Amino acid sequence: MSSQPRRRQLEIQEIGDVTVVAFTDRKILDEQNIQSIGEQLYSLVDDAGRRKLVLNFAKVEYLSSAALGKLITLNKKLQAVKGRLALCNIAPDIFEVFEITGLKKVFNIYKTEQDALQSF
Amino acid sequence: MNASASWDGMAWLTGATAAERIIPSVIAEAHRVQQEILELLKQNSFSDRDIFAVKLAVEEAVVNAIRHGNQSDPDKKVRIAYQVTTDAFAIRICDEGCGFDPDAVPDPTQEENLEKPSGRGLLLMRYYMNEVRFLDGGTTVLMFKRRGSS
Numbered sequence: 001m002s003s004q005p006r007r008r009q010l011e012i013q014e015i016g017d018v019t020v021v022a023f024t025d026r027k028i029l030d031e032q033n034i035q036s037i038g039e040q041l042y043s044l045v046d047d048a049g050r051r052k053l054v055l056n057f058a059k060v061e062y063l064s065s066a067a068l069g070k071l072i073t074l075n076k077k078l079q080a081v082k083g084r085l086a087l088c089n090i091a092p093d094i095f096e097v098f099e100i101t102g103l104k105k106v107f108n109i110y111k112t113e114q115d116a117l118q119s120f
Numbered sequence: 121m122n123a124s125a126s127w128d129g130m131a132w133l134t135g136a137t138a139a140e141r142i143i144p145s146v147i148a149e150a151h152r153v154q155q156e157i158l159e160l161l162k163q164n165s166f167s168d169r170d171i172f173a174v175k176l177a178v179e180e181a182v183v184n185a186i187r188h189g190n191q192s193d194p195d196k197k198v199r200i201a202y203q204v205t206t207d208a209f210a211i212r213i214c215d216e217g218c219g220f221d222p223d224a225v226p227d228p229t230q231e232e233n234l235e236k237p238s239g240r241g242l243l244l245m246r247y248y249m250n251e252v253r254f255l256d257g258g259t260t261v262l263m264f265k266r267r268g269s270s
Binding site: 030031032061062064065066068069070072073075076093097100101102103105106 | 147148151169172175176179180183228229234235236237238239240241243244247
């Protein structure tokens with residue numbers, strides 16, 4: 001879509017058989033960025049075959065409903081291949097968005113990355 | 121300004137301090153206006169929580185206008201009028217689409233809708249703003265937030 005070089009938006013780390021993905025920019029989950037972030041996340045499951053994913057929200061200060069949509073699709077993709085998604089380090093303002101939308105009960109949400117890793 | 125329940129959004133937004141921007145249906149253009157608004161809120165010492173609320177509600181409303189209203193047609197315009205005072209924030213966003221019935225939008229928190237990837241914008245706008253009103257068959261939305269309210 002854009003011809004500009006893509007700034008790195010995700011930091012990906014393998015810890016055992018779990019893939020930990022950290023968002024690198026605090027505003028990364030807004031409408032302008034969410035399309036490419038979604039594609040990169042889906043590709044981890046569809047192309048790279050990852051089945052256990054942790055998303056670390058430590059640097060995220062904002063997310064819109066479009067981002068929630070991407071997370072829901074990612075969660076479904078993982079469930080479809082018997083994988084699992086865990087979210088962690090979600091700031092209170094962002095966590096409230098998960099509460100308002102009822103998505104708190106759809107996602108596996110943990111306080112810390114360690115807690116998320118131990119859940120697998 | 122008395123930010124009471126009898127707020128008349130239209131009258132308020134035609135006041136002397138209101139700003140109006142007319143932009144093509146392009147997300148990057150909308151973001152420039154959103155940045156202006158956030159800067160004004162900061163200058164008026166709104167809290168981080170208020171700024172988060174306005175940012176989220178405005179993003180949802182603007183994206184609705186561009187994507188659902190104007191179908192991302194860059195020839196169609198979005199008109200954004202907004203006002204920030206020390207007490208409150210108000211915005212009016214108009215698109216050139218066919219409109220919609222906000223009451224017909226399914227409740228995204230219902231069990232059967234919970235895992236649908238879209239349909240949460242209105243819920244978030246209503247949660248974070250004190251008032252959200254749709255006019256002109258859904259092509260115009262007015263939103264209002266008092267400072268420090270949740």
